[in-house]
Amino acid sequence: MTSPHGPEPKYSRDSHRSRGWALIRPVLTAERGALGAMMAWSLLEAVPVLLSGRLMAFALDRGFLADSPGIGLVCLGAYAATLLLGAVGARQVMNPLACVVESIRDRLVRLVVFAGLRRAAQSDAAADVAAVARTTRQTEAVRQMAAGLLMTARTVVFSVAAVVFGLLTLAPEVALVTSVALAASGVLLLRLSRLLRHRYATSLAAEEHVAGEAGQVLRGLRDVRACGATRTAERQVGKAVDAQAAASIAVGRLGAGRLGVIALGARLPLVATLLMAPWLVRSGAASPGEVLGAATYLVTGLEPALRSMVHTVANVGLHLGVLLIRLADHVDVPPAPAGGKAKAIHAELELQDVTFAYGPYSPPVVDRLSLSIAEGEHLSVMGPSGAGKSTLAALLAGLDRPDCGEVRIGGRRVSELDPTWLRRAVVLVPQESYVFTGTVRENLAYLRAESAPEDRELDGVIALFGLGELVGRLGGRDAVIERPGALSEGERQLLVLARVYLSTASVVILDEATCHLDPVAEARAEQAFVARPGTLVVVAHRISSVLRAPRVLVVESGTVTEGSHQELRQQSALYADLIGMNAE
Numbered sequence: 001m002t003s004p005h006g007p008e009p010k011y012s013r014d015s016h017r018s019r020g021w022a023l024i025r026p027v028l029t030a031e032r033g034a035l036g037a038m039m040a041w042s043l044l045e046a047v048p049v050l051l052s053g054r055l056m057a058f059a060l061d062r063g064f065l066a067d068s069p070g071i072g073l074v075c076l077g078a079y080a081a082t083l084l085l086g087a088v089g090a091r092q093v094m095n096p097l098a099c100v101v102e103s104i105r106d107r108l109v110r111l112v113v114f115a116g117l118r119r120a121a122q123s124d125a126a127a128d129v130a131a132v133a134r135t136t137r138q139t140e141a142v143r144q145m146a147a148g149l150l151m152t153a154r155t156v157v158f159s160v161a162a163v164v165f166g167l168l169t170l171a172p173e174v175a176l177v178t179s180v181a182l183a184a185s186g187v188l189l190l191r192l193s194r195l196l197r198h199r200y201a202t203s204l205a206a207e208e209h210v211a212g213e214a215g216q217v218l219r220g221l222r223d224v225r226a227c228g229a230t231r232t233a234e235r236q237v238g239k240a241v242d243a244q245a246a247a248s249i250a251v252g253r254l255g256a257g258r259l260g261v262i263a264l265g266a267r268l269p270l271v272a273t274l275l276m277a278p279w280l281v282r283s284g285a286a287s288p289g290e291v292l293g294a295a296t297y298l299v300t301g302l303e304p305a306l307r308s309m310v311h312t313v314a315n316v317g318l319h320l321g322v323l324l325i326r327l328a329d330h331v332d333v334p335p336a337p338a339g340g341k342a343k344a345i346h347a348e349l350e351l352q353d354v355t356f357a358y359g360p361y362s363p364p365v366v367d368r369l370s371l372s373i374a375e376g377e378h379l380s381v382m383g384p385s386g387a388g389k390s391t392l393a394a395l396l397a398g399l400d401r402p403d404c405g406e407v408r409i410g411g412r413r414v415s416e417l418d419p420t421w422l423r424r425a426v427v428l429v430p431q432e433s434y435v436f437t438g439t440v441r442e443n444l445a446y447l448r449a450e451s452a453p454e455d456r457e458l459d460g461v462i463a464l465f466g467l468g469e470l471v472g473r474l475g476g477r478d479a480v481i482e483r484p485g486a487l488s489e490g491e492r493q494l495l496v497l498a499r500v501y502l503s504t505a506s507v508v509i510l511d512e513a514t515c516h517l518d519p520v521a522e523a524r525a526e527q528a529f530v531a532r533p534g535t536l537v538v539v540a541h542r543i544s545s546v547l548r549a550p551r552v553l554v555v556e557s558g559t560v561t562e563g564s565h566q567e568l569r570q571q572s573a574l575y576a577d578l579i580g581m582n583a584e
């Protein structure tokens, strides 16, 4: 069940890799425009590579070999001009690149700090400052690596595409050999990458182990000296340091394999081109200039691109991947949808002979209760304080498990449901509302991590819950709520209700979640939930709220009566009393 009042524990069933990826995916989606601009400027940057071979071929065939050195020199001059054009492209890439990379860093820092703060708040132990510092350092490393990786990856992709295209137009035979060699070097690189990823993960774990061991010894240094355990502590830290050194050496050893990738992908086609040259020229398949042009593509375009790919993409990319996975272990990546969208479930709720007590010797708060709430139904629950309304709400939400009997959601036993799926499908909103330090948008969209609402949808919900004035006062939907505690209880409740409204939950249970709102705001919020698809259960705070529901459950100590307003007037003295009082 999704708790609407704060970040949840991390999603344990996601695969490691997708969780690492989930850390940066929202940024890449949000920065689509910047990524598009980067690609456009990269095209310009690739122009020198694309024209290099062609211009060399022309310079030789029509210029120097045709006794027209002027033409040859003009071609070389044109090549120099394309280099300038490429430099302009490379320069222009920087701004959009910075947008993307800084956004990645911002998101990671925020996630790391939030996770550190929450862990500190959840446990009585002191905050693990070293862990936060370590993960913040790793975040900085991610920023640098992401910048290098993005920069190089697009150069490589565009350069290799330009080389293959240029070779196809110049000497298709060379293009064929080059493509085969490139495919083989790609396979080799993949194999190497797998090994490298494993070894790098081991080395990173060893590094963290050293930090942990050293930190432990330093924290207890006085005790270590008092007990005369200096040698033991030294040995303990030394062992961790040795293990880290061995792991780093193992990573370094794989470096040699990277040369094989370059040799296979770039050098082999060059050697093949030189060997094929006499045949190409004699058979008329290519002129001497075209052979030179092909060699130019391979030497000035392909080899540098492959070198970059091996050194940056393979190396930095792997380190980045491993770092992201490790960061995902420290922070709370919003859960990915499990088993489809929560809204796709059948949202009927059912209690079968449910008994629940808070302790083995306590009298049951819920005693052999059977109840079913149809999908899309709006049920109101009322009763005196302490009658068991919140307990019932927690049972319906699958938060508490019955001692006897069964709770079913969508026909499936709650105990058999995937907890993550359940958290997304059923939301229980308590009286206390949690608004966190972050933007209005982040607060409202918190339960929609996988499909962030568009501005229009956000604005609609802000208006629906009468939050316009508050959001305007805060400075708009992207303004940061610096001090959530400074908001009134009612304002916080409205923000949380709007957050839940935007969630993907199919079942919403409001447990006096509107108690700080005035009757008008409460009516507006409830009507919004009534109109929202899904099942709605409202533990009512006011009789006006009870009257809005077509079906009511009256909970008194030990008994539960349910029915329409008409039926309850005759069946429940408590209901009749309350309605009567209200009417007076």
Ligand SMILES: Nc1ncnc2c1ncn2[C@@H]1O[C@H](COP(=O)(O)OP(=O)(O)OP(=O)(O)O)[C@@H](O)[C@H]1O
Pocket: 358, 365, 383, 384, 385, 386, 387, 388, 389, 390, 391, 392
């Ligand atoms: N965690 C708990 N441990 C032990 N007893 C509890 C616990 N929570 C509730 N109770 C007891 O269970 C009974 C039902 O409590 P519950 O909160 O469900 O009632 P309620 O109708 O929601 O009351 P209110 O309207 O005041 O919130 C009460 O007697 C309460 O004291």
